[in-house]
Amino acid sequence: MRKNKKLMILVACLITVIGVSFAYFAATTIFSGNGASVSGTTAVIGGSELRVEGSLAFNDLNIYPGHQNVSSIKVTAIGENELIPYNVIWEGTNTLNTPLNFTVYKTSSEVDVSASCKQTKGVVDGALRYYEECSISNIDQLGSIVASGTINTNQTKATLVEDEFITSTNDGISVYYYVVLEYPNLDENQNSDIGGTFSGEVTVEESGATPDINIIAAYIEQEDGSYEEISDIPQGGYTLNTEKSVCSNGATPTGNTPNITINNLSKSGTSCYLYFDEYNPYAARDILLSNYSTLLTRTDFSNVITNAVSETIYYADTTNGRTYYFAGNPTDNWVKFAGFWWRIIRINEDGTIRIIYQGTSANTIGTGTQTTTSTFNSSSSNNMYVGYMYKNGQVYGLQDSSIIKEALDSWYNTNLLNMTDKIDGNAGFCGDRMPSTSSGNINGNGGIGTTTTYYGGYIRMITNKTPSFECANNEDLYTANDSNLGNKALIYPIGLISADEITFAGGVYGINNNGYYLYTNSNYWTMSPSIFGPSGSAGNFYVNSDGQLADNWVYFTYDVRPVINLKADVQLTGSGTSTDPYVVVGAE
DSSP states (O other): OOOOEEEEEEEOOBOOOSSSSTTTTTOOOOOBBBBBOOOEEEETTEEEEEEEOOOOOOOOOBBBBOEEEEEEEEEEEEEEESSSEEEEEEEEEESSSSSSEEEOOOEEOOOOOEEEEEEEEEEEETTEEEEEEEEEGGGGGGGEEEEEEEEEETOOEEEEEEEEEOOOOOOOOOEEEEEEOOOOOOOOOOOGTTTTTEEEEEEEEOOOOOOEEEEEEEEETTTOOOOOEEEOOSSEEEEEEEETTTSSSOOEEETTHHHHESSOOOBTTEEEEEEEEOOOHHEEEEEEEEOOOOOEEEOOSOOOOOOOSSSSSEEEEHHHHHEEEESSSSOOOOEEEEEEEEEEEEEESSOOOOEEESSSSSOOSSSGOOOEEEESOOOOGGGGGSSSSBBTBTTTTOOOEEEHHHHHHHHHHHHTGGGGGBOSSSHHHHHOOOOSOOOOSSSSOOTTTOOOOOOOHHIIIIIIOOEEEESGGGGGGEOBTTSSTTOOOOOOSSSSOOOHHHHHOBBEEEBBOOOSSOOOOOOOEEEEEEEEEESOOEEEEEEOTSOOOEEEETSSEEEEEOOOOOOOTTOSSSHHHSSSSSTTTTOO
16 A cells, blocks of 8 residues: 555635735635535445545635534445545645644534624724624533644645545444634734735545554453453453453454454554453354254144244254244344344254344334345246256256346345345355155256256155255355355355255145245245246245245246344344344344
């Protein structure tokens, strides 16, 4: 990163002096400003954009000594978590002999402030004096002063705020600077300013500063619940207590050792007190299970479940361990994450938490329970189109993305990219393409071209009513590209619910069910292939508007309900109800 690189230029204000006199011994004429328009530009630093809006305004007409004006300058950083150091500066021309005073405040949100000045005059030692008395509305909402100084005669550059920091986000994070500019009322003759000018630009330049973080003290929890001071930050095995830990300058610490992050760094000299609790890699699972007093198993999946229960969770044992899942109409599997509402499908065998999108509010039915609508694929003329990803001539191809995968990836990139540290990429999503030319049992044949094929889900859900949490083939376990499991084919760790998970939850193929938590009164896709039929079309499972598990050709347009897996070590608060949902700490 090069130092002193100019990032942004704003049009500032030209002030032209007209008339005869305007200072302490003013006669009848005054200082008059001519303002310029407001504009902003965008520059790229590394992978981030820094945008600035606003200007340093001092363009009022009829200015007397003592006049004040307040200007708002907004700085927005857009990018992928890049820390940007910068200075806010003025550059231009100032021929006024009277120094202009400036005072700068900083806020995280916009405040409605304005200056109001009352012009007056009086006689001092026989001379007529013109001046102004000014006040600024809502100045108490601006907090403390972050910088102050003067712009002197013949000065061409002044730093308004020095060594600021902002961390870019995908949605953009903004700060606001409020600059109070004053033409002071001096106890001396200021007539020499007649004919002078003040003009220039407000700019932002890159600063060479690095964050100065001072860890004043760190503490580790003891067995009795007390905390003991330690001399070094733990290198592993502990989680940061974000409720007790605190930093100055509005910075916020997050993470688990050894990866502690100080967010919202905005000033050098930030000081922190950090508190660490013993780290639990299965914190989410343990928190959830502590709230459920009844554990049940199921063996019959031929009938729907509609029971409205609380404090009850089901479990099943697989070759990978035990998974816990919700069935029927639970009232306590609600989650609030990244600003959206979700329902918990199950606790995976590895302790991660699988959740399905429910909307921007606690909706239970209707179009609000989906992010968009989509076909699964644009064509159904080949077996390959049952795949979440596919390649012509291969049963388990991964070359091309389905239409619905592209829709999910786009939504993730827009809405969840800044939550990646809370989302797991290993647990994956099963789109089982185990083929068979028999509808009664799996024989491993078919799955290519236009061969009539019954996929594993068809035989389990339609023929035998025996759902499974196992993914039959590793190539059909869609995991993130940095995973150590599955096919490692996903750019983003997002997918869909499986037909098996629908069945475990209480849905049954061909039977209506409006009494379980996955009913939405609308049609939505699952990830599971069903059949390439004798008619020559590829079909996948979906949940229809009556709540039954069904199947249809992949070119039909149905709702899209994203599914993600939360990391096993996330911290949860809340009780899981729609009025007090589980909330992922740090992702509120």
